[in-house]
Amino acid sequence: MYVDWRAHGFELLFIFWLGSYLYCDMTREATQVRQGDKRRARTFSSSSSSRTRIRMVRAWYMDDSLDDQRLEHQLSPPRSVSLEDLAKNTGVMYYKLDPKKYEEEGKLSRIKEERGYNYMDVIQVSPEKMHNYEERIKVFFEEHLHTDEEIRFITEGSGYFDVRDQEDHWIRIEVTPGDLIILPAGIYHRFTLDTKNYIKAMRLFTGEPVWTPHNRPADNMEARKNYVLQQSKGFMVK
Ligand SMILES: CSCCC(=O)C(=O)O
Numbered sequence: 001m002y003v004d005w006r007a008h009g010f011e012l013l014f015i016f017w018l019g020s021y022l023y024c025d026m027t028r029e030a031t032q033v034r035q036g037d038k039r040r041a042r043t044f045s046s047s048s049s050s051r052t053r054i055r056m057v058r059a060w061y062m063d064d065s066l067d068d069q070r071l072e073h074q075l076s077p078p079r080s081v082s083l084e085d086l087a088k089n090t091g092v093m094y095y096k097l098d099p100k101k102y103e104e105e106g107k108l109s110r111i112k113e114e115r116g117y118n119y120m121d122v123i124q125v126s127p128e129k130m131h132n133y134e135e136r137i138k139v140f141f142e143e144h145l146h147t148d149e150e151i152r153f154i155t156e157g158s159g160y161f162d163v164r165d166q167e168d169h170w171i172r173i174e175v176t177p178g179d180l181i182i183l184p185a186g187i188y189h190r191f192t193l194d195t196k197n198y199i200k201a202m203r204l205f206t207g208e209p210v211w212t213p214h215n216r217p218a219d220n221m222e223a224r225k226n227y228v229l230q231q232s233k234g235f236m237v238k
Pocket residue numbers: 123125140150152159190191199201
């Protein structure tokens with residue numbers, strides 16, 4: 001077939017553009033999947049390489065407006081925080097699990113085994129489901145620390161964990177079903193529901209659970225001193 005390049009210039013240009021667009025899209029997806037695998041490989045050395053696309057957990061620096069605590073409180077322009085930086089600078093750890101099939105999936109039992117979590121219960125936070133709701137919500141949102149890790153596996157609903165970074169700025173971490181978050185002992189933090197007003201989470205612990213919050217300032221507590229020391233050395237990112 002004879003091709004008159006002058007007459008079909010636009011068509012050819014279009015085909016070329018479409019081809020490169022599709023190619024770039026494919027490579028972008030492949031990169032995302034590969035990054036996801038790398039992340040999983042870091043958190044679970046023995047992980048299988050399932051190819052499901054995982055949603056990146058969202059974390060960002062907060063503005064300091066005194067508006068409703070349930071709003072996002074993004075800076076403008078927004079400044080997001082990667083999971084890697086979060087782990088390195090604050091020691092907060094994050095795992096993505098299947099919010100429904102976590103029993104068959106096996107990741108949860110592996111984490112429990114590896115980290116020695118042998119206690120588990122379920123907490124639901126909503127105006128209807130929680131006894132003393134208003135009071136509990138206030139306590140959750142007071143800046144505090146614990147002498148042990150705070151481990152939450154979200155199975156329904158959503159909310160925000162706020163943690164202080166190494167320069168004492170608030171980082172807001174959005175949690176949704178399938179997110180398992182571990183706040184290290186001694187980190188200053190707080191929790192709030194978002195505007196949907198509902199979360200259901202599994203609470204894990206090693207031994208008899210201690211939920212006591214120690215409100216800031218608690219700088220002389222052993223857990224706090226340990227945390228600050230570890231932070232100064234840099235947290236190990238698995
Ligand atoms: C996401 S669980 C609700 C909050 C909570 O248990 C806590 O802050 O200790």
